[in-house]
Amino acid sequence: MQSRFSGAISLLIAQAVVLLLGWITHPIIGRVLGPGSYGLYGVVLSIQTILGLFLALGVPVAISRFVAQDTNHARSILRQAIRIQIVFAFLLSITVFLFSSVIANLLGDSNLTNLIRFVALVLLLQSGYPVFVQYLSGMHRFNRQAMLTSTYAVIKLMGALSLIYVFGVYGAFAGFAIGGFVAAIIGWVWTKKIGGTTPKPLPIKSFLSFAGTYVLILVCLQLLISLDLFMVKALLKDNVTAGYYSAAVTLSRISFMLLQSLTFVLLPSVSALTKPGASREKAVNFIGSSLRYLIIIIVPGAVLASTTSESLIRLFYSTQYDPAAGALSILMIGLACIAFFQLLANIVAGAGKAYMALIGTIVLLFVSLLLGFVLIPKFGMIGAAWQTTISGILGLLGLSLYTFKSFQIPVPYKSIFNVVVASIIIVLPTYIWKVHPFVLPFQFIVLFALYFTVLFLLKEITMEDRRLVASLHPKLQWLAK
Numbered sequence: 001m002q003s004r005f006s007g008a009i010s011l012l013i014a015q016a017v018v019l020l021l022g023w024i025t026h027p028i029i030g031r032v033l034g035p036g037s038y039g040l041y042g043v044v045l046s047i048q049t050i051l052g053l054f055l056a057l058g059v060p061v062a063i064s065r066f067v068a069q070d071t072n073h074a075r076s077i078l079r080q081a082i083r084i085q086i087v088f089a090f091l092l093s094i095t096v097f098l099f100s101s102v103i104a105n106l107l108g109d110s111n112l113t114n115l116i117r118f119v120a121l122v123l124l125l126q127s128g129y130p131v132f133v134q135y136l137s138g139m140h141r142f143n144r145q146a147m148l149t150s151t152y153a154v155i156k157l158m159g160a161l162s163l164i165y166v167f168g169v170y171g172a173f174a175g176f177a178i179g180g181f182v183a184a185i186i187g188w189v190w191t192k193k194i195g196g197t198t199p200k201p202l203p204i205k206s207f208l209s210f211a212g213t214y215v216l217i218l219v220c221l222q223l224l225i226s227l228d229l230f231m232v233k234a235l236l237k238d239n240v241t242a243g244y245y246s247a248a249v250t251l252s253r254i255s256f257m258l259l260q261s262l263t264f265v266l267l268p269s270v271s272a273l274t275k276p277g278a279s280r281e282k283a284v285n286f287i288g289s290s291l292r293y294l295i296i297i298i299v300p301g302a303v304l305a306s307t308t309s310e311s312l313i314r315l316f317y318s319t320q321y322d323p324a325a326g327a328l329s330i331l332m333i334g335l336a337c338i339a340f341f342q343l344l345a346n347i348v349a350g351a352g353k354a355y356m357a358l359i360g361t362i363v364l365l366f367v368s369l370l371l372g373f374v375l376i377p378k379f380g381m382i383g384a385a386w387q388t389t390i391s392g393i394l395g396l397l398g399l400s401l402y403t404f405k406s407f408q409i410p411v412p413y414k415s416i417f418n419v420v421v422a423s424i425i426i427v428l429p430t431y432i433w434k435v436h437p438f439v440l441p442f443q444f445i446v447l448f449a450l451y452f453t454v455l456f457l458l459k460e461i462t463m464e465d466r467r468l469v470a471s472l473h474p475k476l477q478w479l480a481k
Contacts, residue, residue, distance in 0.1 A: 042246025074195025132187025334389025
């Protein structure tokens with residue numbers, strides 16, 4: 001088994017590959033089809049993402065949790081769970097196909113019906129791949145999990161780019177199906193000899209209860225980060241505006257999607273550490289350290305992206321999408337808060353209290369819905385961005401208070417102060433140092449180097465942190481000296 005820290009790094013890299021390859025596809029579609037058609041693509045992609053969560057993070061994540069707590073019966077759990085996943089996949093695909101016209105009419109555009117029906121088939125072909133990803137997570141084979149995730153991303157991109165110029169938007173969605181199907185076959189081969197083979201009946205009730213609760217959390221979270229786009233489409237009835245806002249939404253999800261990979265480490269790790277007989281002290285230390293590292297990672301990235309939103313838009317899209325820059329500045333903060341909320345929800349769920357995360361997420365969804373009806377008609381895209389950001393801030397504050405109190409974890413006030421100071425220092429140069437969009441990655445590297453230097457000078461980077469990083473590779477041993 002692999003250490004949690006090196007596993008987290010592997011999955012972060014893999015998720016970065018997924019995002020990078022995904023963003024290669026997004027700008028191509030945006031540039032080739034224009035804001036109007038890209039708006040339709042963005043709306044239907046959000047629908048596919050939300051519906052796909054039922055298959056990607058329901059049964060598969062339950063596999064991760066149950067396998068992490070019972071590795072001796074891992075293969076037996078996997079076999080039984082695959083049968084459940086197959087049934088769910090067929091039921092979901094048939095339901096989406098039958099209700100495609102209803103979904104299209106709710107969004108005020110009956111032309112979306114056939115595209116949604118095509119997505120129903122895509123969902124079915126994607127359903128096998130997440131099972132093996134989460135099984136590898138439960139077995140703490142994070143490197144192999146990262147390889148499978150990256151393989152899926154590469155095949156998906158190749159499929160989409162091969163077909164988009166022939167079949168248009170349908171070709172882009174076909175890439176998801178091809179990537180998922182091929183990755184499922186590879187995952188089946190890779191997991192054949194991993195895990196204990198002792199047979200054991202799966203506790204269906206508790207398994208499905210956890211899967212259902214957890215997937216509802218993730219579906220509500222995906223709805224939360226997509227609700228603003230849906231409401232922009234439905235309330236403003238303008239495909240071009242929806243296209244601009246879709247571009248802002250896509251880029252704002254950088255932190256959310258990148259850090260989503262950490263949930264594959266946090267949930268099985270917390271599950272293993274909080275099972276009956278496990279050391280409570282180890283669990284508290286692991287959760288406390290994880291939260292500190294998350295604060296160090298999330299804050300600077302969000303504020304930097306917020307202050308350089310126009311350059312980000314031009315880097316990934318073009319000046320044609322400049323109207324999205326204002327909304328993106330606000331959304332970067334909101335999605336960073338929701339990303340942190342998601343990670344806290346996984347910690348709470350892994351400790352067996354998934355219902356608390358579910359309640360909090362549902363409350364946020366209703367808050368966002370009310371804010372959307374008030375803000376979007378009056379302020380347009382900017383109102384939609386504030387709708388999501390206000391919801392994210394409220395959710396983060398609420399679940400943070402619950403997590404720190406429930407697990408009796410000391411609040412890292414010193415770390416928060418140091419991170420805020422360092423983030424302010426690296427943001428200030430962006431108001432003077434204006435760069436060409438293609439130079440933006442270099443600017444980020446320089447500013448992040450400055451960020452970690454400031455943290456080092458403030459003594460936030462400890463010897464324990466340096467030893468942890470040094471453990472990743474022999475060539476990094478100098479950091480621990």
